[in-house]
Amino acid sequence: MKLRKLLLPNSLRGILLPLFFPVFLLSDAHIFVYHRFGDNRYPSTNTTVKELKKEFNYFKNNGYKVIPLKKLVNALKNRKKIDDKLVVLTIDDNFKSFYKNGLPIFKEFGYPFTLFVYVKATQKRYPDYTTWDQLKEIAKYGEIGFHSYSHPHMTFKSDEFLKDDFKRGLSLMKKHLDIEPKYFAYPYGEFDKRVKTIAKEFGFEAILNQNIGAVSSGSDILDLDRNALVGKSNLKRDLAYKELKIEWIEPKEFPQNGILKKIMAKLPDTKYAGYYLSGYGWHRIKVKDGKFLANVNKRLLFERNRIVINVKNQIKTKLLIKDRYGNR
Numbered sequence: 001m002k003l004r005k006l007l008l009p010n011s012l013r014g015i016l017l018p019l020f021f022p023v024f025l026l027s028d029a030h031i032f033v034y035h036r037f038g039d040n041r042y043p044s045t046n047t048t049v050k051e052l053k054k055e056f057n058y059f060k061n062n063g064y065k066v067i068p069l070k071k072l073v074n075a076l077k078n079r080k081k082i083d084d085k086l087v088v089l090t091i092d093d094n095f096k097s098f099y100k101n102g103l104p105i106f107k108e109f110g111y112p113f114t115l116f117v118y119v120k121a122t123q124k125r126y127p128d129y130t131t132w133d134q135l136k137e138i139a140k141y142g143e144i145g146f147h148s149y150s151h152p153h154m155t156f157k158s159d160e161f162l163k164d165d166f167k168r169g170l171s172l173m174k175k176h177l178d179i180e181p182k183y184f185a186y187p188y189g190e191f192d193k194r195v196k197t198i199a200k201e202f203g204f205e206a207i208l209n210q211n212i213g214a215v216s217s218g219s220d221i222l223d224l225d226r227n228a229l230v231g232k233s234n235l236k237r238d239l240a241y242k243e244l245k246i247e248w249i250e251p252k253e254f255p256q257n258g259i260l261k262k263i264m265a266k267l268p269d270t271k272y273a274g275y276y277l278s279g280y281g282w283h284r285i286k287v288k289d290g291k292f293l294a295n296v297n298k299r300l301l302f303e304r305n306r307i308v309i310n311v312k313n314q315i316k317t318k319l320l321i322k323d324r325y326g327n328r
């Protein structure tokens, strides 16, 4: 699989905000996602052991507290204030390289984690993925979440396919690990309203996406933002992101005719906001009375598009993904 394209759809890297924005000092929690460790065959999804240690030392030396996802989810559920400097670490795809190269470093630092399992890869013994026994071993040190059975592009699959995929994957996890995962991460971070509705039916306590952002009290527990850490990271910038408290009005979904007419939202009081649209770059617009209105009138260039709105270092993403089985 060409993971680069899948992981960084529409050059996600291009959407990163520059470092020079004035920052709000409120601290939100940050969830990060890793994939491979110490595996230089796949630089676009890999974190070297050296880099991982550097990142962990950064957390340690700058007062960040790495907590289990469970703790953050419970705080959100109980509407508790989210403490400063909280970090949650997750890993997608149960690659063998996590077991071999990543886990020892997590153990060394005593950092908790949640590993999201691509079940079919283990069940069919794909050589790059952990075995069931290795997952049992990993489960002693961290939480195990669900990452689908077959790792599909979910918006491209029918309701029936998706429900079968969840059922098959979850029952295999129960059978081999005796685990009923409480957390789910979308394959490729891709979802829309229909996919989310189906995922919710399986009763997960938290669902995680792969959108740049942060988590603060009031965040949607079934749509938590995660920043990907790949290659050389810029933790200082990533940790400076705050969640933009936004009310999306338009668009709700990928437009039927593929033309994005406008972006409308309600924002906290500000004079200016920026927005990014995949393939069209960043734009800055004036905001009046908390009303964000951008008349875009552009054809969406991809099947997967992102709109990102930012006010200084506060940021929120909306995915617009063509749904082959929805009403579009």
Ligand SMILES: [Zn+2]
Binding pocket: 092, 093, 118, 147, 151, 187, 188
């Ligand atoms: Zn994945």
